Amino acid sequence: MTILEKNLNALENQTLKLELRDIKHTHIKPVFGKDSLEFNLSNLEGGGGVMYQNPLNELKQNLERYNDKFALYPVLYFYGFGNGLLYKALLQNSHHKHLVIFERNLELLWLCLSLIDFSKELKEQKLIIYHQTNNEILRELCTKEPFLAYAKTCVLHLGAKYYENFQQDYERLALDLQETFSQAMFSKGNNLEDALQGVGHFIHNLPFIVSRPSVKKLLNKRGNIAKTAIIVSTGPSLMKQLPLLKEYREKALIFCADSAYPILAKHNIKPDFVCMVERSDFTAEFFKHDFGDFDEGICFILVSLVHPNATTYLKDKDCILINKALYFADFMDFKVYDFEQPLSNVACMSYALASALEVQNIILIGQDLSYDESGFSHPKDYQHGQDFESESKKFSVLAYGGEGEVLTHNTWFLFKQNLEDMILRQSPTCYNATEGGARIEHCIEKAFKSCCEELLKEKLKRPFTPLTKPTNSKELLQKASEKITLAQKHSKEFQATLSHFHKRIQEEIIRLESANLKHYKLELLDEIQNSLSQAKEKYYELFELLSPYITQFKLNLARILVLNPRTLEDTFNKNLILLRENLKLIEFIFQALQTLDLRLENALKLLENTIKENQC
DSSP states (O other): OOHHHHHHHHOOOHHHHHHHHTOOOOSOEEEEOSSTTOEEEESOTTTOOBSOSSHHHHHHHHHHHHHHHSTTOSEEEEEOOTTSHHHHHHTTSTTOOEEEEEOOOHHHHHHHHHHSOOHHHHHTTSEEEESOOOHHHHHHHHTSTTTTTTGGGOOEEESSGGGGGGHHHHHHHHHHHHHHHHHHHHHTOOOHHHHHHHHHHHHHHHHHHHTSOOHHHHHHHHTTSOSEEEEEOOOTTGGGGHHHHHHHGGGSEEEEEGGGHHHHHHTTOOOSEEEEOOOSHHHHGGGOOOOGGGGTTOEEEEETTSOHHHHHHTTTSOEEEEBOSOHHHHHHTOGGGBOOSOOSSHHHHHHHHHHHTTOSEEEEESOOOSOOTTOOSSOTTOTTOTTTTTTSOOEEEEBTTSSSEEEEOHHHHHHHHHHHHHHHHSSSEEEEOOOSSBOOTTSEEOOHHHHHHHHOOSOOOOSOOOOOOOSOHHHHHHHHHHHHHHHHHHHHHHHHHHHHHHHHHHHHHHHHHHSOGGGOOOOHHHHHHHHHHHHHHHTGGGHHHHHHHHHHHHHHHHHHHTOOOOSHHHHHHHHHHHHHHHHHHHHHHHHHHHHHHHHHHHHHHHHHHHHHHTOO
């Protein structure tokens, strides 16, 4: 077996493997010197020139630099493969778990992989090579571990001085990599109050949840009732689609966002399902209306952690609450109310429900995920004003149709990514008939009129089968009461463990300050992390609250972990910072659990009163 065959067999990137197999020869020439490491490449892009002016000297300088400043980095990123010898040498360092290389020149890769055996490094994924990059490829990389854990240490290095000739392409890739990591970190959340609010709302809504039909019953009773669903969102382009939506309303299953509900009511276009994900009281105000007979036949589907005002406004309507795949809801073990699909935003929720109801086609309208030409974020009939989100920080993305760009912001961009992932995974054919806004990948972009004419032929058989309410609500509330009592017990046990580690860290700081650093070993931090991992398994319901903060803590701590101390003083300072940061983490978790205890105590009283009064 040739060196090339060994490398290609070990290469995990199947697209790159196929492209390299098709190459039979290259115009690039290898140039060897007296030393085995004196390996140069000539006849590069542009018809001439060499990669290195002095291969041995450049290799030596690079190794000195990376062994000095980047010796403890688990992941390093490089633009350009060069002759590959730098990476062969760097991977002798056991701290480097992965080297990620971006190289667009296939002939260069083919030549280097024909001459140097990287099969072991490729098979073990220590060496990861990308030839092509797009949002999907970068997103897959940046959301995996350990890449995400060390996102804040990501620097795109040049594989050789030669690659300075491609500065514009390098800067574009570096920016794409940075933005993709930023989105991945943003998606993990970092707001304790937001998490507390969600848990509090979920518990408060329990009597309402168990007194209403379950999502399992909805899917069983109303599956396969339509071939096509239209999902109505509140981008600024929505108004132009309303006349056609009204004309074809009888021939499609209509899902709409909570924010679109008052707009459709104003134009007398009745949706079949109105969906809500957000937990704020602000969002609940979309339901503070009395539209009379208009609401008959509408099923309001809310995520169970919505603000209690929403359930108050909808108490006399056909309404069900469904559980997101979150720790506390899973701990409650109300399986028939659980919905396993991602519900990160209201469009994804509508898409997942439409797919679960076995529609064949989904049409998106008003799904701009961007500002319009006038800078408006919403349509003119939007309840809170069409410039509601005009103050957000903006950046450019590819526009609908694939030509030009439009402005979006971080939250919309995350929604776009989540929706794209869902469209890719789900079986319905998705048509983006927004006719404006940002391009959404994996959709067929088609005019709304064409979609309606081609897909909507027959009227649906309305009214749909009614959903019956459960008969075991009191039993479920009693179960919830027992679960909350158990969560309180778990919280107290975890706080006792945290108090133990808090004391030990304080003692360790004193020991560090008086120790001979030549004989000092910092082992406590690994013990703390192992304890947190065990706690997550044992008390997992508590980590819906804690996980976002712990994740952000680890992302920040990674920048300290990769620092390479040169002196005993550097080692002392690094260890002291690590201890103090872990002390802050434990204090934060302790305070968060105490706050949760108060919420659980209040929720338990509410449940017990509801059970006594038999109002469920």
